[in-house]
Amino acid sequence: MVKIPAFEVEQWMDTYENTPGVLNIAETCASSISISQLAEFHSKSKDGSAPPVIDFSRPMTYGAIRGSDELRRNIAALYEGGDDHAAGALAPKDIIVTPGAIAANHLVFYTLIGPGDHVVCVFPTYQQLYTIPETLGAEVSLWRLKAEDQYVPDVSELERLIKKNTKMIVINNPNNPTGATTPRAVLAKVIEIARKHDIIVFSDEVYRPLYHGLPESDIPPSALSLGYQKVVATSSMSKAWALAGIRLGWIASRDKGIIEQLAMARDYTTISVSQLDDQVARYALSAEVRPALLRRNIELARTNLALLEKFVQDHADVCSWVKPTAGTTAFIRFSQKNGKPIDDEAFCKDVLDKSKVMFLPGTRCFGHGHDFNGFVRIGYVNGTDVVQKALENLHAYVAEHLS
Numbered sequence: 054m055v056k057i058p059a060f061e062v063e064q065w066m067d068t069y070e071n072t073p074g075v076l077n078i079a080e081t082c083a084s085s086i087s088i089s090q091l092a093e094f095h096s097k098s099k100d101g102s103a104p105p106v107i108d109f110s111r112p113m114t115y116g117a118i119r120g121s122d123e124l125r126r127n128i129a130a131l132y133e134g135g136d137d138h139a140a141g142a143l144a145p146k147d148i149i150v151t152p153g154a155i156a157a158n159h160l161v162f163y164t165l166i167g168p169g170d171h172v173v174c175v176f177p178t179y180q181q182l183y184t185i186p187e188t189l190g191a192e193v194s195l196w197r198l199k200a201e202d203q204y205v206p207d208v209s210e211l212e213r214l215i216k217k218n219t220k221m222i223v224i225n226n227p228n229n230p231t232g233a234t235t236p237r238a239v240l241a242k243v244i245e246i247a248r249k250h251d252i253i254v255f256s257d258e259v260y261r262p263l264y265h266g267l268p269e270s271d272i273p274p275s276a277l278s279l280g281y282q283k284v285v286a287t288s289s290m291s292k293a294w295a296l297a298g299i300r301l302g303w304i305a306s307r308d309k310g311i312i313e314q315l316a317m318a319r320d321y322t323t324i325s326v327s328q329l330d331d332q333v334a335r336y337a338l339s340a341e342v343r344p345a346l347l348r349r350n351i352e353l354a355r356t357n358l359a360l361l362e363k364f365v366q367d368h369a370d371v372c373s374w375v376k377p378t379a380g381t382t383a384f385i386r387f388s389q390k391n392g393k394p395i396d397d398e399a400f401c402k403d404v405l406d407k408s409k410v411m412f413l414p415g416t417r418c419f420g421h422g423h424d425f426n427g428f429v430r431i432g433y434v435n436g437t438d439v440v441q442k443a444l445e446n447l448h449a450y451v452a453e454h455l456s
C-alpha cells in the first residue's frame with residue numbers, strides 16, 4: 054500500500070479550528086456567506102423579482118454528469134479569450150465540475166502523473182500539489198519562491214529544473230501561502246518553456262480572481278489564456294466566491310484529449326456533484342450575481358489587509374512580510390526583538406492558548422523538510438470584526454511575550 058504523508062494544513066485546521074472562543078485567522082476562504090445572503094447579491098434582489106437560489110421542485114437525479122450546461126457556461130465566462138485570439142473563449146465542453154478544487158487537483162494528478170514522471174512544483178504552496186504526485190511515484194522538484202523576489206517564480210531556475218522526463222509544471226496563482234501574484238510576463242515565459250519541452254502546465258487558480266492589490270493593467274490572465282493548448286487550470290467556489298460549503302470546484306482545459314482522459318478517470322470516483330451545489334454555484338456565477346459578490350470579497354480583502362498592514366508596520370521590530378497582492382493569505386515572519394526567529398509551531402500553539410488567535414505554522418504546514426523558521430500563515434479575509442479582535446489580542450501577546 055502507498056504510504057500517504059499527513060496533509061499538515063488540513064490536520065492543523067481540523068485539530069484547532071473548533072477550539073472554544075477561537076478567533077480564526079487561519080481560514081483561507083473569503084468570509085463565507087449563507088444561501089440567503091447569496092440571494093441578496095442578485096441585481097434584481099431589491100425589487101423582489103430575483104429568482105430563488107434553489108429550485109426545490111427539481112427531482113434529485115444525478116443530473117448532468119460533468120456539471121450542468123448552465124454552470125459550465127458560467128464557469129467558462131470566468132476565463133478571458135486571452136492572448137491567443139484563435140483559441141477564443143472557453144466553452145462548457147472545456148470544463149469538468151468536481152467536489153471542490155481539492156478533488157479537481159487530485160484528479161489531475163491521478164490521471165496524468167505516474168511512476169517515471171518528473172514534476173516541477175512551485176514552493177511553498179498547498180501541500181497537495183507536491184505530495185500527491187510523490188505518492189503516485191513521480192519525482193518532484195520544488196521550484197522555490199523567494200521573499201527577495203517578492204515570491205515571483207524565477208524562470209531561469211525553472212530552466213535548470215527541467216529534465217528529459219518532466220511531464221508537468223505546477224503553478225499556483227495567486228499563491229497560497231504568500232498571497233503573491235505571478236505576473237503575465239512570467240506566466241508567458243513558463244508557457245514558452247513548457248511549449249519548448251512539450252510539458253503540461255497545471256495552474257491551481259483557486260484564489261483567482263481575488264486580485265485586490267494590483268492596478269487593473271497588472272492583473273494576469275488565467276494560464277489558460279496564453280495560447281498554449283496543454284494547460285490545465287483548477288478552481289472552485291470556496292475562496293473568491295465565499296461558498297466553500299457547497300464543495301464545488303472544476304477543471305478547465307482547452308486540450309480535448311486531456312479533458313476526455315480526466316472525465317474517464319473521474320467516472321470511477323464522481324458520478325456527478327450534488328445537484329443542490331450545482332444550482333447554488335450556477336446562481337453565484339451568473340452575470341446577475343457574480344459582479345456584486347466579487348466586489349464584496351475584494352472590498353473585504355482590502356479593508357482587512359489594511360488592518361494587517363498596520364499591524365505589521367506597528368510591530369516592525371518583530372515581524373516582516375512581502376505584502377500580498379491577491380488571494381486571502383499572508384506569510385509573515387515573526388522574530389524576537391533581537392532578530393532571532395521564533396519557533397513558529399510553538400508560537401502558534403502558545404498564541405492560541407493564551408489569546409485564542411489561530412493561524413498556521415510555516416515550517417510544519419509548508420516546510421516539507423525545508424525550514425520556514427518564524428513564518429506563520431494568516432488568512433485575513435475572514436470577517437473584519439474577527440480580524441480586528443484577533444490583531445488586538447495578538448498585539449497584547451506580542452507586547453508581553455516577544456521581548
Ligand SMILES: Cc1ncc(COP(=O)(O)O)c(C=O)c1O
Binds near residue numbers: 153179
Ligand atoms: C491552493 C489551494 N488549492 C486548492 C484548495 C482546495 O480548495 P477547495 O477544495 O475548497 O475548493 C485550497 C484550499 O485551501 C488551496 O489553498
